[in-house]
Amino acid sequence: MMTPEEIYKVWAPESSIWSPWATPVLFARLTCGSVTDRPGEMPQVNLDWLGGFECESTVVVVDLPGRQSVEMGIALTRRGYWPVPLYNGVPGTGESANLSIVVANASGVTVDMTGLMNAVCEGTGILKGLSLPPHAPPAFLLDTDRVLGNRVMAEGVFDNRWMIFPQNFPSAKFLLSRGIRHALLISRWPDPRKDLAHVLLRWQEAGIKTYAKNVADDQQASEIRVAPPSGFRRAWYRALAIAGFHRNSTGGFGGIIPFTTGG
Numbered sequence: 419m420m421t422p423e424e425i426y427k428v429w430a431p432e433s434s435i436w437s438p439w440a441t442p443v444l445f446a447r448l449t450c451g452s453v454t455d456r457p458g459e460m461p462q463v464n465l466d467w468l469g470g471f472e473c474e475s476t477v478v479v480v481d482l483p484g485r486q487s488v489e490m491g492i493a494l495t496r497r498g499y500w501p502v503p504l505y506n507g508v509p510g511t512g513e514s515a516n517l518s519i520v521v522a523n524a525s526g527v528t529v530d531m532t533g534l535m536n537a538v539c540e541g542t543g544i545l546k547g548l549s550l551p552p553h554a555p556p557a558f559l560l561d562t563d564r565v566l567g568n569r570v571m572a573e574g575v576f577d578n579r580w581m582i583f584p585q586n587f588p589s590a591k592f593l594l595s596r597g598i599r600h601a602l603l604i605s606r607w608p609d610p611r612k613d614l615a616h617v618l619l620r621w622q623e624a625g626i627k628t629y630a631k632n633v634a635d636d637q638q639a640s641e642i643r644v645a646p647p648s649g650f651r652r653a654w655y656r657a658l659a660i661a662g663f664h665r666n667s668t669g670g671f672g673g674i675i676p677f678t679t680g681g
Contacts, residue, residue, distance in 0.1 A: 420542070422448050428542050429503055435596070436502045436556040439588060444505040444531070450539035460540065463493035467631065467638050473498040477588075477598050477626075478557040481605040481614060482633070484530075488537035490604060490633075491559045492544055499557040500550050501541075504587075507564060507580040509535060527576045529563050555598065558587065562605060565613070581613040590624030602639060603630040615647040 420428075422445050430440035478499055480490045491501030509531040564580045593601075601621050603610055610618050610630070622628045622644050631639035 419449075419451055422446055425450060425539075425542050428545050429501065429538075433552040434500055435553060436500060436588075439504070439556075439558070439586065440502050441504050441506050441586070443508060444503065444535070444538065447509055448535060448538065450542065460489050460492050460537075460544065463490055465493055465497060468497060470639070471600060471602060471629075473555055475555075475598055476600040476602055477555060477593055477621075478602045478604060479560065479614065479618070480557055481560045481562045481603065481607070481611060483562050483606070485533035485537040487559050487561055488534065488541050491557055492541045494557040495545070495548055495550065498550070498554055500554040501545075502556045502558045503538070504558055504560055504582060505531075505534065505538075505580075506582065506586070507531065507561075507578040509578065510576050527578055529561070529578050529580075531561070531578070534561055553596070555596075556588075560614070562607070562611065565611070582617070583613070584617050584620055587617050590621045590626055593621065593626060594624065599626060601626050601628045603628070603642075604633060605630065606632060606634045608632060609642070610644060612647050615644050616650060619644040619646060619650060 425448055426440070426442050426445035429445070430437035430442075478494060480487050480494070480501075482490055488501075491499075491503075495501060507529055510527045560582065564582075601618060603614070603618065605611075608630075609615070618628050628642055628644060629639045630642045631637075
């Protein structure tokens, strides 16, 4: 059975130049059991539309719900990309046990991370058997449910909504220095989510062409112009954006919504 640290190192090996951006929050609470000790299988993802992009010059951002995000990341490894998990939410208060696969307690949380955690466990077995070059381009993985969750916001509920910031990604200068000239967003939305727009617009302003592929339709990926989100490049944006979110003492986002007290 692999430890959380060993699982994390499979996804963020020391040899990869993108590992410094991998987020360890989810892995610290992950106990997968024997499922990580054998290669698993995941549904085949049709990536025929990806042929127009040169792997070496493209950074991919996957913004799909839970398990689908991991499945897309694993599928992209077969096209030469290395999946970089950016999941920054704490699953809950009693999720994992020494089982063959994660059984999460999804009740009483704003974002159900059960499917995501199981997929990470299954994907670990697959990644262990792959050999990608250290400089393989990155596919950054996000859970699109990170902010909306299931909208259960009440006293005593574990609020594990989370969001990302430009600091969670390499700068445009670093990407350009690695020969990356294109950014591809894979999602189910016509436009990037607000927090992600802050990242993509910075890249776009530096000369990185931005494309989007909506997996909900049969259209090819197309170039997009990211509109400036509210608070773009404002010093107070981060503080205001996380107002109302609950930070976790062990890192990342996640905490119980406190009960109000009577006067």
